[in-house]
Amino acid sequence: MAMFDIKTYLKEKRELVDSYLKSYFETPSEPSILHEAMRYSIFAGGKRIRPILALASYEACGGEPKDIIPYASALELIHTYSLIHDDLPEMDNDDLRRGKPTNHKVFGEAMAILAGDALLTEAFYMIANTNPPSRGRDRVGGSSDMKINPSSLIKIIHDIAISSGAYGMVGGQVLDILSENTKPDIDILHFIHLHKTAALITASVRMGPILADSDEDTLKALTRYGENIGLAFQIIDDILDIEGNAKELGKSSGSDKKKMKMTYPSLLGVEGSREKAQDLIAEAINVLRIFSSKADPLREIAHYLIKRRS
């Protein structure tokens, strides 16, 4: 693995996911404006980190990444729905996302809410549809030849739902909103990041061992890896929000500060936050010690996340 190049790996896996999503969403459907709004945000330049983590963790567990593309891609639908709803005027009120107008700026608030609702629902459809369905149109990119155990699919649906809903991402977003303009508190911040960001990232990493039917120790190790990189990911985001510029982040830098959001840099300083992120990444890589070189992509992704500039 001396020649392993993380950038090439990320590019290849991103193309696998993009290609699946493109064929999945290309069928024209009514009402066309809704599908246009869904596509707009799905193809707004996302890095597909969550699907790639699922593919890499499946690979670490001895699987062939291309066998689980629909399940991995469903994670991107959930992530995208959460961005659309978070950007709404009632929430974070952001006009730009990855350098482009946010969904509601283009399609209006009603359509943005509904496009988010539809993407969240479609994620579960995308997972369930890979088991030969009894009804509904067959969409391009389907995979009725896949032979993943239905009880494994139920487990990932369970995992994704708990990580995305009131006990995960939505709960984190609620506390994030409630804590604006309140006294910074590291425990509250930890709760917010663990739920708002780390929960779905952890579910993405856990998808690999669950679909590969791995043993409990493997699942536990990858769960800890996911929680650690998930938190580190959010800390780096906070740092980039301060240090970054509008071009790199695709939104005005310092937008968190303007909204008086609680962040790691505001509590620990930029250097303290960077150290915290480095500790988390080191711990994430450490829990991977029980894995062979098949986990090298996961190791390199952890290194990459802390070095990223956008």
Place this chain on the structure above:
Amino acid sequence: MAMFDIKTYLKEKRELVDSYLKSYFETPSEPSILHEAMRYSIFAGGKRIRPILALASYEACGGEPKDIIPYASALELIHTYSLIHDDLPEMDNDDLRRGKPTNHKVFGEAMAILAGDALLTEAFYMIANTNPPSRGRDRVGGSSDMKINPSSLIKIIHDIAISSGAYGMVGGQVLDILSENTKPDIDILHFIHLHKTAALITASVRMGPILADSDEDTLKALTRYGENIGLAFQIIDDILDIEGNAKELGKSSGSDKKKMKMTYPSLLGVEGSREKAQDLIAEAINVLRIFSSKADPLREIAHYLIKRRS
């Protein structure tokens, strides 16, 4: 079945569902305001028609209704989320629902959007959690002793997701919004009602034969029953909106007209609409002819729906 009393049947089944939902939602959780917002709308007086239809169709297929309560109850979470989002100022802008202030009037718009998101997500969790989960808190009312085939669960998730998302309820809501103040057209109205209302009602009815592993003819008959009563249900709603009073409907009567919404009465007149609903109910009961007396609750529900006053 001469003594069969539909009101008693509906009351008993509603209590089964309410009792499950009460124990499911009683565990205190953080952030408490989010869970309070979710509970507010779940316990705002819904008639639990969708869960009851699932229980009755399972019974028609030879099953024991109490064995599928969590799956049936998940339908109510999806229905409730759709009401919360539909009532938002950006959508139908309703202040009252079943005589009570709508979710966003009590908790604010951000929380209403998030409570809806959480309920939609929780519906899939509720279904997947009945297969013994590998993680997450065990909530009261769980049912790990249930032995429904995981591939049947995948099928109902598939069915519910396609009926609720872009190809079902959300798609119908989008066209409903788009068609306000446009020229009334029976084909568009049919599309709206079929998607916005009938799709999830049909999925509710189809839950029975899918979980009972019934044959294709049974599934087809119940699908037609569901589509027919689903459309009739919406037509009666439209009529009640005109004829009803605020007390019975829990919202200002004539609110559709004020918004220039396309309705059956505006296209066919009240009498024409009532005839249309009666034809649909007759057809629904006709397709049940292949069933024994076990389908009597479904037959009586069809009669009941057209006679209801609220």
